[in-house]
Amino acid sequence: MSGTAHALPSNVLCRVPGVHDAEVIRVVHAVGLSRGVSDKVMLAGFEAGWVESHMNNLACGDADSLGVFQQRPSMGWGTPDQIMNVTYAAGRFFELAVRMDREHLSPGLLADAVQRSCCPERYDQAFERASTMLRQAWQGGPEVVGGVVHVVQDGDVWADGVRLTTSQDFVGRPSVAGGVVYARTARGEVRALVGGTSRVMASGVAGDPEAVLRPDGTVELYAILADGSVAKLSDLPAMIGMGTASPQGARQSVSIPRRNATGVPSTDAASAPSQYTANEPSRQQASVPNEHVAGVPDERAASVLDERAAGVSNERATGVPDERTAGVPDERAAGVPNGQVVGTQDHRVPDASAATAPSRHELSAQNRQRTSNPVWQPLSPPAFATGKPSVITYPDGTAAVYVRSGDGDKLMATAAGTWREIANGLEASPEAVLRLDGTVGVYALKDGRPHRLTTTWEPLAEGRFIDTVSAQPDGTVYARTAEGKVVKAG
Structure with missing residues (x-):
């Protein structure tokens, strides 16, 4: 310790996790x-x-x-x-x-x-x-969307073994929404990967981005900023200057340049590791019929091999009843009355017919301004959160945001500006997903093992995993081993 006589704390009341954060x-x-x-x-x-x-x-x-x-x-x-x-x-x-x-x-x-x-x-x-x-600081993920596994490996973004970038400066977990891959650089930028190029969407972030496709087709970006505040950025397709084309990236399926112990690219390249176990879907299987993609109709798997508009399987779910809660099911014991995080205030986009439509020139000027001066909308005070936020959207446009608190232990959630503590004992960024029955599932790694939140944190699998988990509407959970292999972990 700095200025003390010990290494790990000898204080028996100070619990030190066996794995890194x-x-x-x-x-x-x-x-x-x-x-x-x-x-x-x-x-x-x-x-x-x-x-x-x-x-x-x-x-x-x-x-x-x-x-x-x-x-x-x-x-x-x-x-x-x-x-x-x-x-x-x-x-x-x-x-x-x-x-x-x-x-x-x-x-x-x-x-x-x-x-x-x-x-x-x-x-x-x-x-x-x-x-x-x-x-591992140059790695991140997984983000599994439509059967396609997105990860950051040795500083570049990959999707099912296809390399989307070559700059070797990406870190953390990518996020996919509206057919576009969003990823964070080591400099704190969020870049959109589309059409073989990457474009800076925003800067000043300290954690991985969460891109969310809203029911009206727009995309919102959430992140933890450098000051520890939770923030949101809207109108991303307008900022990107294109529609919802499938992510293409560089498209070369090549070996990944390995980094040595200090993170410097090595001349000794190794082949891209397999992202699946034997029973995992292959790249060719990622473009299965729509009804097989997590039960979401009229969406396409966000595969880099599909040129059609890509849907995000974990952004929407069918058959969602009108009675929605922004909380975790069966978590009344966590101190959340009636399973709700906050009230049911409606944040839908105002009716465009109520105002005069702007001219094409005005729209172009607005888009240029958004692109050059993106403004984060704060959702919390500074020093509030760490890691990656997780966001779910309901069919009416309401969004619920889940984050890991700044002290690293609490699960916080909000749907209308009021944050509430849902649970404690958090050791990694949470993953919230809207399940097919309309309830919300929350997952996280604890001691390197995937857990699901009910009245307590319940383990889902043995083994040790790193980073975060990627949960699907059907309850499937993916996680990544220290060796970089993505497997079903629950």
């Missing part, structure tokens, strides 16, 4: 990239993060130690609120590491020079674990 490693990685630190300094940060907290943003520790690097306010590292901000904590670590770096220091000894631990050998002993986490 995927969002924490991405934030630490992004801070290092933004500062242009060397490969050795970056690896030192990951070794220190694993030794101190297993790369989790701990709200506890020995004495007054806090955060991913267990920095102490009493030792001059900052205020408790500052230290619990992973961006700030990583910045402080890298600031000192760059200043203290010497040629003769290994990454582990450099980490110890910053952390001042009694056990300097522990950091170099974490080399393999830190190297694995560093490679």
Whole structure:
């Protein structure tokens, strides 16, 4: 710990997860990239993060130690609120590491020079674990839509083994809506991938985007911004300047350039890993008849091999009764009366017939303004959430947003501006899905295992997985192993 005599907290009341927090490693990685630190300094940060907290943003520790690097306010590292901000904590670590770096220091000894631990050998002993986490910082997913698996692998976006980008600067989990793939770069940009190109939609995000196709055909983008607030961006098709064509990307099915332990592309390329187990659908099977795509009629699987307008299977469901709740079914024990998160305020788009239609010139000017100056609409105060939001939309246009709280433990939800705590014990970003019967299912990883929220968090499968889960309207849950393989996990 920073300025203490221990590595992992010896305080028995401070629980340290056995697995890393995927969002924490991405934030630490992004801070290092933004500062242009060397490969050795970056690896030192990951070794220190694993030794101190297993790369989790701990709200506890020995004495007054806090955060991913267990920095102490009493030792001059900052205020408790500052230290619990992973961006700030990583910045402080890298600031000192760059200043203290010497040629003769290994990454582990450099980490110890910053952390001042009694056990300097522990950091170099974490080399393999830190190297694995560093490679995983360039990965994300899965996002399974219409039977097609979208992931970020070694900095690029892939869909069923087809490479959609070649820039090697993407991180986190992609999101698909209206036939367009949205993904986040290490610089905090959200890019739309369509027609073999990628276009910047927004910037300033700290977590993975959530793109949502509304019943009226428009797309909204949700994300956690750099200040920890939840925000929304609307009218994305207008900003992109095209309709809902299927994502095409670069279309080359080639080997993925591997990165070495420090995340630098290697000249030794390896083939793209299989995204499925033996009983998973193949790329050719992704374009099955409509009635087989999660039971959603009149939609096309969002396959990169299909040139038709792509639908998003987990954005809408048929047979949804008029009585909707924005809460989790059977979660009255979680303190949510009548299974509702908030009231049923209607957020439908106003009737266009009530106003004079703008001219083509006016529309063009509006679209140019949206494209050049996208404005995030805040949905929460700063320092409110972390990770990736999950959003469901109902047939009337009402949306419910689910996020992981800024302290990392609580599941928060809102449908009309009022946030409520639904559950606690959260260790990863939540995944909410509107099921075929009109109820809402909420899923998340806990201790690396997929769980479903009922009155408590119920495990769905054994084994260890990373990042987030992708849930489908029919109850199927997909997750990704540390080796990058996407499998059915529930």
